[in-house]
Amino acid sequence: MEKTFVLVKPDGVQRGLIGEVISRLERRGLRLVAARFQPVSHNMAERLYAVHQGKPFYDGLLDYIKSGPVMAMVWEGPHAIAAVRQTMGATRPIEADPGSLRHDFSLEVGRNLTHASDSIDTARKEIDLWFSSEDLVDWSRDLDPWIFEQ
Numbered sequence: 001m002e003k004t005f006v007l008v009k010p011d012g013v014q015r016g017l018i019g020e021v022i023s024r025l026e027r028r029g030l031r032l033v034a035a036r037f038q039p040v041s042h043n044m045a046e047r048l049y050a051v052h053q054g055k056p057f058y059d060g061l062l063d064y065i066k067s068g069p070v071m072a073m074v075w076e077g078p079h080a081i082a083a084v085r086q087t088m089g090a091t092r093p094i095e096a097d098p099g100s101l102r103h104d105f106s107l108e109v110g111r112n113l114t115h116a117s118d119s120i121d122t123a124r125k126e127i128d129l130w131f132s133s134e135d136l137v138d139w140s141r142d143l144d145p146w147i148f149e150q
């Protein structure tokens with residue numbers, strides 16, 4: 001089953017939107033695999049956003065992600081990576097589709113509530129960075145055959 005890494009960033013936590021994010025992913029049919037509420041160290045921030053090093057917004061991005069606790073999660077399901085990014089909406093909130101989290105709850109790219117892996121390779125790396133294999137819960141729901149075709 002495809003897995004993806006999701007963060008409710010500090011602005012989402014401060015604004016009391018952890019439940020909203022979880023609720024939307026649950027309603028979508030995705031299955032929670034792991035979750036941890038935690039602060040973000042400088043080292044973790046650098047590793048999460050290594051790909052953005054050197055960009056003009058990089059320093060602000062590190063300050064943003066370290067500015068308070070985050071809710072780190074792993075979710076799984078068919079097409080989980082694409083499905084979660086669709087539920088989050090486009091990076092820039094004013095370009096996010098109506099009905100997406102970033103559209104419905106945010107305005108600025110530097111306060112866009114959530115992070116989600118963008119590829120299978122990134123998802124694997126991000127899950128390994130934030131969780132150990134014992135943290136990942138292997139479980140099923142009675143409802144799964146009504147949501148997952150296979």
Ligand code: IDP
Pocket residue numbers: 052057061090091109110111112114115116118
């Ligand atoms: P993503 O979060 O939708 O995958 P990325 O391009 O990977 O978007 O950028 C990572 C994060 O960096 C964004 O979610 C956003 O918080 C921040 N970011 C991206 N571009 C800008 C920008 O132009 N100005 C300020 N922050 C930005």
Ligand code: MG
Pocket residue numbers: 116118
């Ligand atoms: Mg990204």
